[in-house]
Amino acid sequence: MTLRPTHTKHHAPSAKKAVTGANKAKVAKPPAKKPALPRTAETPPSRPMAPQARFEFFRRLRELNPEPKTELEYSTAFELLIAVLLSAQATDVSVNKATRKLFPIANTPQALLDLGEEGLRERISTIGLYKAKAANTLATCRLLLERHGGEVPGDRESLEQLPGVGRKTANVVLNTWFRQPAMAVDTHIFRVANRTGLAPGKDVRAVEDALLKRVPAEFLMDAHHWLILHGRYVCKAQKPDCGRCVVRDLCNFRHKAALSASG
Numbered sequence: 001m002t003l004r005p006t007h008t009k010h011h012a013p014s015a016k017k018a019v020t021g022a023n024k025a026k027v028a029k030p031p032a033k034k035p036a037l038p039r040t041a042e043t044p045p046s047r048p049m050a051p052q053a054r055f056e057f058f059r060r061l062r063e064l065n066p067e068p069k070t071e072l073e074y075s076t077a078f079e080l081l082i083a084v085l086l087s088a089q090a091t092d093v094s095v096n097k098a099t100r101k102l103f104p105i106a107n108t109p110q111a112l113l114d115l116g117e118e119g120l121r122e123r124i125s126t127i128g129l130y131k132a133k134a135a136n137t138l139a140t141c142r143l144l145l146e147r148h149g150g151e152v153p154g155d156r157e158s159l160e161q162l163p164g165v166g167r168k169t170a171n172v173v174l175n176t177w178f179r180q181p182a183m184a185v186d187t188h189i190f191r192v193a194n195r196t197g198l199a200p201g202k203d204v205r206a207v208e209d210a211l212l213k214r215v216p217a218e219f220l221m222d223a224h225h226w227l228i229l230h231g232r233y234v235c236k237a238q239k240p241d242c243g244r245c246v247v248r249d250l251c252n253f254r255h256k257a258a259l260s261a262s263g
Ligand code: SF4
Pocket: 195, 196, 234, 235, 236, 240, 241, 242, 243, 245, 246, 247, 248, 249, 251, 252, 253, 256, 259
């Protein structure tokens, strides 16, 4: 779907009629024109943001939240890997709800394998796609034991060989646990990068590459978290909150003025 601004033509039916002294007072003003609101999550790329504006964009997000963190709950690299694997097409809230019960009884590859597929399914059944995720989780546990001594590897190639672990999951683990400047582009980051002009790109890989080039070095490590949180809570898909956005003046989204006014 594409954005369809809701421009409305307001015809003033009485405007062409002669306005006489008798009916002059009754001529109503046409209603104010409604702002054009984007109606879908898809946003055509905005023109690229200038380097100085990009720096200021992240400086402000950092000022608001100096130590941004993932909203997934974990205490070890293995817990993080499993939480991220379970979070594909599911909310962090639903994953945390399940892992709060799962991790206290099983938070190592062997302990999860000991639960068995049925046992694991029962404990994650509130998460979307839980059957496939249970199978992938156990297959990942087996590979971790066979190839990595039960530890989570800190390189992309090994991570991406784990069942259910794609580039995005590997990027989250590399960035969040191993503190590498990797950029996991999810739906929020893809939208914010295109909408604002920060790093326009036609697909997630193009946006990932553009962000790695265009985010100023001092913000690269935490940019992933700032952008996700900004997209999740402010620059939302259906109703971006431009009226209270701290980077409004830097953003190149063409609807922002209308959204600020309506906000
Ligand atoms: S001004 Fe609006 S569109 Fe631009 S980043 Fe802020 S919320 Fe998003």
